[in-house]
Amino acid sequence: MSTQKILELHDIKREFRMGSEIVRALKGVSFDVSAGEFLTIMGSSGSGKTTLLNTLGCLDKPSEGTYLLDGVDVRKLGRNDLAKLRNHKIGFVFQAYNLLPRTSALENVELPLLYNPAMSAKERKERAIKALEAVNLGDRLDHTPSQLSGGQQQRVAIARALVNEPVMILADEATGNLDSRSSYSIMALIQELNAQGRTIVFVTHEPDIAAFSSRTIMLKDGRVVKDSLNENKKSAREVLASLPSSDDYAPTTPATDDKTDDHH
Amino acid sequence: MSLFNLLRIALKALQRNKLRAFLTMLGIIIGVGAVIAMVAIGQGSKQSIQSALSGMGSNMIIIRPNSNISAGARLDATTVQTLTLEDVKALQKEAPDLSAVTPMANAKGQAIYGNNNWPTTIQGVDPDYLSVIRQWALQDGIPFTDRDVQVQAKVCLLGQTVISNLFPNGESPIGKYIRFGNVPLLVIGTLTTKGESAFGQDQDDVIIAPFTTVQRRILAQANSTIFVQNIYASAVSENVTTAASDEISNILRTTHRLKPTDEDDFAVRTMQELINTFSSTSQLLTILLAVIAGISLLVGGIGIMNIMYVSVTERTREIGLRMSIGARGVDILLQFLTEAILISITGGLIGVVLGITSARLVTLFLNWPTLVTESSIVLSFLVCAITGVFFGYYPAQKASRLDPIEALRYE
Numbered sequence: 237m238s239t240q241k242i243l244e245l246h247d248i249k250r251e252f253r254m255g256s257e258i259v260r261a262l263k264g265v266s267f268d269v270s271a272g273e274f275l276t277i278m279g280s281s282g283s284g285k286t287t288l289l290n291t292l293g294c295l296d297k298p299s300e301g302t303y304l305l306d307g308v309d310v311r312k313l314g315r316n317d318l319a320k321l322r323n324h325k326i327g328f329v330f331q332a333y334n335l336l337p338r339t340s341a342l343e344n345v346e347l348p349l350l351y352n353p354a355m356s357a358k359e360r361k362e363r364a365i366k367a368l369e370a371v372n373l374g375d376r377l378d379h380t381p382s383q384l385s386g387g388q389q390q391r392v393a394i395a396r397a398l399v400n401e402p403v404m405i406l407a408d409e410a411t412g413n414l415d416s417r418s419s420y421s422i423m424a425l426i427q428e429l430n431a432q433g434r435t436i437v438f439v440t441h442e443p444d445i446a447a448f449s450s451r452t453i454m455l456k457d458g459r460v461v462k463d464s465l466n467e468n469k470k471s472a473r474e475v476l477a478s479l480p481s482s483d484d485y486a487p488t489t490p491a492t493d494d495k496t497d498d499h500h
Numbered sequence: 501m502s503l504f505n506l507l508r509i510a511l512k513a514l515q516r517n518k519l520r521a522f523l524t525m526l527g528i529i530i531g532v533g534a535v536i537a538m539v540a541i542g543q544g545s546k547q548s549i550q551s552a553l554s555g556m557g558s559n560m561i562i563i564r565p566n567s568n569i570s571a572g573a574r575l576d577a578t579t580v581q582t583l584t585l586e587d588v589k590a591l592q593k594e595a596p597d598l599s600a601v602t603p604m605a606n607a608k609g610q611a612i613y614g615n616n617n618w619p620t621t622i623q624g625v626d627p628d629y630l631s632v633i634r635q636w637a638l639q640d641g642i643p644f645t646d647r648d649v650q651v652q653a654k655v656c657l658l659g660q661t662v663i664s665n666l667f668p669n670g671e672s673p674i675g676k677y678i679r680f681g682n683v684p685l686l687v688i689g690t691l692t693t694k695g696e697s698a699f700g701q702d703q704d705d706v707i708i709a710p711f712t713t714v715q716r717r718i719l720a721q722a723n724s725t726i727f728v729q730n731i732y733a734s735a736v737s738e739n740v741t742t743a744a745s746d747e748i749s750n751i752l753r754t755t756h757r758l759k760p761t762d763e764d765d766f767a768v769r770t771m772q773e774l775i776n777t778f779s780s781t782s783q784l785l786t787i788l789l790a791v792i793a794g795i796s797l798l799v800g801g802i803g804i805m806n807i808m809y810v811s812v813t814e815r816t817r818e819i820g821l822r823m824s825i826g827a828r829g830v831d832i833l834l835q836f837l838t839e840a841i842l843i844s845i846t847g848g849l850i851g852v853v854l855g856i857t858s859a860r861l862v863t864l865f866l867n868w869p870t871l872v873t874e875s876s877i878v879l880s881f882l883v884c885a886i887t888g889v890f891f892g893y894y895p896a897q898k899a900s901r902l903d904p905i906e907a908l909r910y911e
């Protein structure tokens with residue numbers, strides 16, 4: 237695994253003006269992420285977690301400090317260049333999936349590629365199918381979100397994040413809307429993607445989710461209070477297997493229908 | 501993003517709300533349909549008036565005596581006689597833009613054949629009146645000639661209304677003698693149907709006879725009479741009618757020896773003036789109808805704007821998502837603009853079809869003349885495309901300026 241730096245944050249500060257008050261959401265955050273890491277960012281609400289996520293995702297720019305994403309200084313970019321950066325380098329996974337309703341899984345996954353003008357329709361489709369196969373939804377290409385369970389919808393969203401072959405997958409409470417079985421199954425998928433060499437940044441407030449990652453950063457009050465490597469990383473697949481009745485997710489067989497555990 | 505992808509995405513978005521898209525479109529459909537149908541009705545009535553006037557002879561120029569002041573009192577135009585046969589001859593010789601000039605003598609009276617009689621008008625004219633000035637063909641028989649005019653021949657041509665009243669059994673009037681007042685006249689021909697004039701007069705309720713026959717035999721004027729009631733003339737072409745009427749004025753002022761300060765003692769009427777008057781009236785009608793229809797197009801446009809605003813609000817999260825996966829502001833702008841234009845152009849196309857169809861139906865069921873002009877189709881189509889851009893732009897701009905962070909978390 238290479239030691240190439242994907243993210244380099246140096247003394248990131250972010251301030252918001254709320255009326256006459258100035259809110260300091262981030263008060264000097266510094267850390268690096270290397271290629272192939274699986275990082276969880278933890279913190280209670282108000283810790284600056286969301287602001288950091290927006291900054292990492294190039295949706296927001298820091299007030300001060302430097303942020304290099306794959307060697308590109310984000311602060312120097314305009315709105316359109318940020319959009320391009322998001323398109324090429326980041327794969328977003330949201331808590332609420334954010335799939336387009338009444339639109340097939342395939343078309344949902346194709347969406348990021350539509351904003352890449354160089355790609356032909358044929359290549360788009362091939363890559364979307366590949367991404368859906370990678371999340372074991374190769375047999376659900378034409379299903380619309382309403383025909384899929386929460387776990388399946390999140391896997392479509394992960395396929396959408398993968399399809400552009402980003403340098404980093406950025407997940408925001410990606411298991412927040414799912415029950416534990418579906419959560420573990422998603423985590424197993426993410427661990428598998430990480431094992432294939434993908435860099436994952438996972439924002440969560442659940443400690444047991446953080447246990448699946450290789451490194452955890454704890455945020456408190458706009459500062460990093462703990463940055464530790466996870467020595468005994470748990471395997472989500474093993475946890476999943478230990479649950480009373482299993483096979484919600486098994487990488488070697490096609491996904492089974494977990495429609496019943498849709499809590500969304 | 502390529503145009504093809506834009507269209508695809510817009511189509512998908514519209515498909516997700518088919519009924520709403522259609523209802524929005526309906527405003528444009530009705531607007532465009534109304535513009536085309538209304539303009540077609542306006543243009544149709546304009547054209548039918550024009551052709552009715554042309555039917556009277558669009559090159560025709562009528563010269564009447566004008567009321568003149570006699571001892572301070574204006575006299576009724578019909579009681580004065582200022583036009584003479586000399587005038588007719590002068591016009592025939594000196595006006596280059598006139599193709600024919602004929603005097604006319606009118607008489608009202610009772611036409612009688614057998615047991616039937618019918619009150620009508622007899623017009624005494626030269627042979628040119630039918631062939632050149634009115635371009636009125638015979639249905640049957642032969643026209644009278646210059647020789648008939650010279651000898652005051654007792655011959656006549658009957659209009660269709662006269663025929664149907666004097667010969668109700670359908671027998672041929674040719675070769676029969678009718679009487680007009682006390683004068684027996686041999687029917688030598690029948691006229692084709694001309695229909696109503698632009699003023700609602702029945703043009704077929706007429707008997708045409710040689711000028712001298714009417715003047716001498718029916719009006720019983722002395723041989724020495726030189727005055728004529730009216731002079732009818734025809735310009736060489738429709739374009740020179742104005743020039744021709746100027747020539748007539750000049751010639752008549754000379755022959756009447758009028759001083760530059762004197763008023764004309766005659767009046768020159770061209771059909772062109774009438775055509776212009778009626779055209780401008782119906783033009784006004786067309787404009788009024790088009791304005792009303794245009795307003796409904798505007799209302800349709802506002803409908804588009806309204807629904808696009810709703811759509812932007814409703815799809816805020818979608819917009820946030822698209823931005824987070826790499827859509828630029830301009831991509832979002834184009835996406836919503838494409839949707840608006842797609843609605844308006846599809847509506848416009850359906851509206852064109854609807855407009856043409858309803859114009860046809862109006863003609864079919866109400867018997868109103870309609871004329872669908874290409875310009876009205878092109879114009880209303882352009883207007884609705886512009887409507888789409890104009891009313892779609894602001895909602896689309898609103899969408900493109902959303903903050904992706906807020907849009908993603910929008911509930």
